[in-house]
Amino acid sequence: MLHMCAHYEAVSKPERMHDTFKVAMPTGAVADVWPGYAGIFIRHPREAQQDDGVAPWREAMAGSFGLIPHWAKDPSLAKKTYNARSETVATKPSYRDAWRLGRRCIIPAEAFYEPDWRSGRAVPTRIARADGKPMGIAGIWTGWRAPDGTIVRSMSMLTVNADEHPLMRNFHRPEDEKRMVVVLEEGGFEAWLDPALARPEVMLECLPAEKLITVHGS
Template sequence: MTTQYETLHPEDTYREAFGVEPPEVPAERMLWPRKPGFFIVHRPVATALRAPAAAGPEVTAAAPQAVAADAPSAEAPAPTPPADRTRVLMPAQWGLVPHWVKSASDAKLRAPKLTTAKSDLLGTGTAFREAWLAGQRCIVPMQAFYADDHRKGKPVPTRIARVDGKPMGLAGLWARWQGAEGEEIISYALITVNANNHALLNRYQPPGSEKSMPVILNEGAYDAWLTARTDKAKEFLRQYPAQSLLANPVEKKADKTPKGWLD
């Protein structure tokens, strides 16, 4: 799965595509794991995230029960959809840090490994289970994501975007971590689905490995994705049509801008 993606520019794109105010300080154009990016949630969730975290397990919109790092928890109560569906852009780190991580150094090591969450493991995987059951879903705005084409043996970095050039809203999960010294990390991960039978995305990632692709949401489903009951949310986790995506190989050199990037 992708380990980098292209953020949105210019500012008006956020308003037109997602109905949110653009950030005062844009993210880096190319985003890598553990770099600061953005996700979208409804205003009540954003307000809770901006408030000081309480001691103990992370404070979430649905306040799930605490879970040990090495064992799954009991079923968490279904989250209550917020009454205010105004969308808000939240700054956060790409690479999820579960609340049970013990230290900032441990968080630094874990985050690059938790940039994506497989859809079939959301309810059982230790790292993502609690966020999933608590309804901590978000939308990650981006212009394109990158994957390596291995069909000729040597990996060829490839930019994948919508055919119509419009921004994409990807399904994600967020988490809030607080350290013993008061450090705080708000983070997120992209949700992926199996792409072994996808007409386009089945050509990426190393030979013999399971193919996957991020979940690209339909524009009309953004609010429904954020508010759906947990038992209904998996209905949104499906492949995006291959004919609606465009893949372009890019040149990547230290002194050049990869082909396919937008100015």
């Protein structure tokens, strides 16, 4: 099965994390993230309260890049579950419980990487926001209990079809379906994290090409 984003650059500067996402930088994550590595995700805690004039509290924490469902035998499954297709996230066994329970998260990233095959070989390409701001990538998260009782948190990025996207259709092999991670607009962060959101699927769409920039050979 084709996966889309297997490599991304996490937000690593505390001031950029706070300015864009209004959370403190957690410990335990790495900046250069691949499946199974510890990245960062932002969630809306169950106990959060919204007071008059005060934005709901968010928290950032480290978690494995690649969802580890509660029934997994070991965390190695993360190397296959780092992307969740929007079309099947509600039904695929690895993702459906997290989706049904409303465990939505935001994965903060400076950029993600994809291979450009137009030259006949894979050219690594860094894709970032054109305005220089960090990306807030839509995701889902869950917890897995290790044999020693430790709770391991993990997350997966949501993807949508990008066959007609002016930029993202250039990546991956010509015969492959084109996919793109869902990059949320800053104004949509709170709605995405809100457990009361009735139809989160309507927020799953491609960010317009003009809002992205690329650097080849990164």
